[in-house]
Amino acid sequence: MTARRIRSVLVEAWLPVLLLALWWFASAGSTDLYFPSLSAILQQFSQDWLFAHVGTDLVPSLQVLGLGYLAAVLAGLLLGIALGLGRRAERACRPLLEFLRAVPGVALLPVFIVLFDLGAEMKIVLIATGAVWPVLLNTIDGVRSVEPLLLDVAGTFRLSRWQRLRYIVLPSAGPQIFAGARTALAIAVIVMVVGETVGSTGGIGYFLLNAERNFAITSMWATIVALGIVGYLLNVLFRIVEAIALRWHRLQRTRLQPKG
Amino acid sequence: MTAIRTSLARPASRAPRPVTVGRPGARRRPRRGRMLLAQAAVLAAAIGVWWLISLRVGADSVPTPGQTFRALITLSGQGEFWAALLDTCLTWAIGIAVCALVGIPLGLFVGSNRFAARSTRFVFDFMRTIPPIALVPLALLLYGPTRPMVLLLVISGAIWPLLIQSVYAAQQQEALLSDVARSFRLTRRSRFLDIFWPSSLPFVMSGLRVTGTICLLLTVSGELLGGAPGIGTQIQQALNAVDNPRMYAAVIAAAVLGVVVNAVLGTLRARVLRWHPSVRGGQR
C-alpha cells in the first residue's frame, strides 16, 4: 500500500520538480537585468517574505481581501437567492446585470477613488464589486436548476419556505455556488493587487509595483513568487472548505461498479 | 451474398408518432411586451439611482448621467476613440485565438493520457492561481507599453480555464460510447471526429467562455495599467486629465464591449451545442 502511495506522489511531483530544476540551472549565474538567477530570487524571497514584510504588507492586504471577498460572497448569495427564486424579477434585471458585470473591474478603480478616496474602504468595496458577479450569477443558476422533483417532494411534506431553502434549494445549488465562489476568489486577488496600484502606501501589490519602479528586479520576482504562493494557498484553503461543505456531492459523483 | 427483402406491408404495430422538430431550445414566448417594459423600468431605476448619487456627492466627483451621455456622444465622434476600441478588440481576438489554438489541443491531449494528466495537475493548478496582475511590471519592463506586453499578460493569465476544462473534457468521455465505438469497429479518425471531439465540446465551450471573458478583462487591465493602446488607456487618460464625464463614458464603452463579447461567445456556444441539454431546453 505505501509503495502505491509513493508512486502516486512521484507521478504528481516529478514535473514540477523538473521544471524548478531546469529554471535553477538555466538561470544560474545570470547577469541579465530582467531575469536574475533562481537562487538570487529565492534568496531575496527569504529576505523579503520570510517573514520581514509579512506583517507590514501581506497581512493588511489579506485583511482587505478577506473583508472584500466575504462581502462579495454574502451579497452574491443573498441577491442570487432572491433573484433565483423570483423568475420574473430575475428576467427583468437581466439586462442591467449583464451590463454591470461586463464593466471591467479594473476600470472601476478610478471611479472608486473619486467616490471613496484612497484607503482600505475603497479597496474593500472595489474587491466586493469585482468579485460579486460570479457568485451572483452562479447562485441564480444553481437555485433555478434545482431538480423539480425535489421541489414536489418538499411540497408533499409541506415544508415552509425557509425549510425548503435550507434543506433543498441551498444544498442542491451548493456545487454551483462554490464554483462561482472559487472564480470570485481569483478575481478578488486580482482586484486586490490592482487596488494597491494607485496611491497606496502598503500592501503586497504596492510592494510589487514599488519594486518595479525602483528597478529592484530581484525583489519584484520574489514578490511574484510570493503572490503565486499566496494565490495557491488560498485556493487550497478554499478547496478544503469546499470539500467539507460538499462532502455529499463528492461521494455521489464517485463512479459505481457496473452490474454484471 | 444474401439479398434481404422486407415485406411490403408495414408491421402491424402502431405507426410511429410524427415527430415535429422545432428549433432546439424554442419555448413559448411569454408576455414579451410586459417583460421589455419591466426591463426598461429596471434600467431607468438604475440610472435614477446614479443620478441621485451624483446629486448627493456632487457632479465634480460623480458626473450625472446626462453629462456622461454627452461625453459619450463626443467620444463617439472622435476617431481616436474608435481606434482605441479597435485596438482592444484586436488584442482580445489575438489573445483568445492563441489561448484556443494552444490550450484546446494541449488540454485534450493531456486529458486523454492518464500519466500526462496526473503529471501536469500540480503545475496547471499552481499556474492558474498566480494573479495575472503580478506579471504586469515584468511585462512592462520587457516590452514597454505595447500590444505584445498586453498579450503576454492576457495569454499567460487567461489560458488556464480553457486548458483545464479541455483536460477535463478528455477525461469525461462517456464510457458507453467507447463500447459503441469498439463494437462497431470505428476507425481512429471516426472515433475522434464523431465521438471524442463532439463530446468534448460542451466543456471546451464553457472553458472558452470563461477564458474569453478573462481575456477581455486582462486586455483592458493591461492597457489601463501599462498604457498600451486601447480603451483602457482612454480611461487612464481621462483620469489623468481629471475629466470625469469622459472617464465614465470610456468605462461604459468598455462595458458595452464586454457585453458584446459575452453575447458573441454565448451565441457561438448555442450554435455549436445545439444538441446539448443545456441549450435545447424545452424539448423532451
Next chain:
Amino acid sequence: MMVSLVTETVENGPGGELEIRGLGHRYGTHEILTGIDLTVRPGEFVSLVGPSGVGKSTLLRCLSGLQRPTEGEVRYQGAPLTEPVAGVAVVFQDYSRSLLPWSSVLDNVALPLRSAGKSKKDSRARARDALAEVGLAAVDPQAYPWQLSGGMQQRVAIARALVSGPSLVLMDEPFASVDAQTRADLEDLVRRLHGELALTVVLVTHDMDEAVYMSDLVVVLNGKPATVATVLDVDLGATRDQVATKAAPRFAELRGEIYRIIHPAGNAVPAPS
C-alpha cells in the same frame, strides 16, 4: 417497399455460428462466470436469462469481443473471437447514451458505414433503408435521437446494428428501459427481423416471459459464480403472437420451469441439466 440490405460478411448461408467453450471470467479475485459451454446454430434465437447481477451482461461483452474472458474461449464461425469483428453487431440497453446526441438519427445509423469508408451518399441511403426496416420511415431523419420517444430511439439503435448487414446480433437487455406496450412492439419487431434477415440473435434479459416468447432456446444462468443452470428448447412454433402464444399452456410450463430454476425451494444451486 422492397429493401435490400446486403450482408458483406458471411461465408456461406445465413446467420453465423457461435461457440462458447469453458468460458469463465473473474474481476480480480472475484469470479463471476465459470464453465460456460454453449453452441448457437446459425439462425437460432437464443435468450440468456438469469437474476439481476448474475453476470449476463459480462457474458455478452465476452461474446461481442469487448472483453476477453479470463478462461475459455469464444468462437464465431469457427474462428476465435477476441475483439469485435465484422458480422457481429451489438444493441445496448441504454439507448439514450449509446446513440450520439450530437448527430441526427440518419447520421447515427450511417455511422458504422461511414467509418468503414463508404461515401456519405451511400451510407445515408443504406441508413434510410435500415430505418425503414425498423418501422421509422416516417420519422424525420434529420431529427436528433433525444427528440424521439424511448421506443423509437431503441429502434434507431437496432437500425444502426443492422445497417452493415451482420449475421449475429447481440442484445443487452434492450427492452428494459421502455414501457410494457412499447416492449411488446419491439419484441415483435425483433422477431420479424430475425426471420426476414435470417439473423442469429443472442438476447440477454431478466424478463422470463420475454425470453420464452422470443426464443428458440433459453439458456438459464444461475449461481455464484454463474454457470449454465439449464438450456430449454422452446417448442412454441415459429410464428409467435403476443396474445395466442402467451396464453398457450406450454408457455406457462416453460416459464414456470425457468422460475423454479432461478428460485429453487432451498438455497442449493441446482446441478446443470
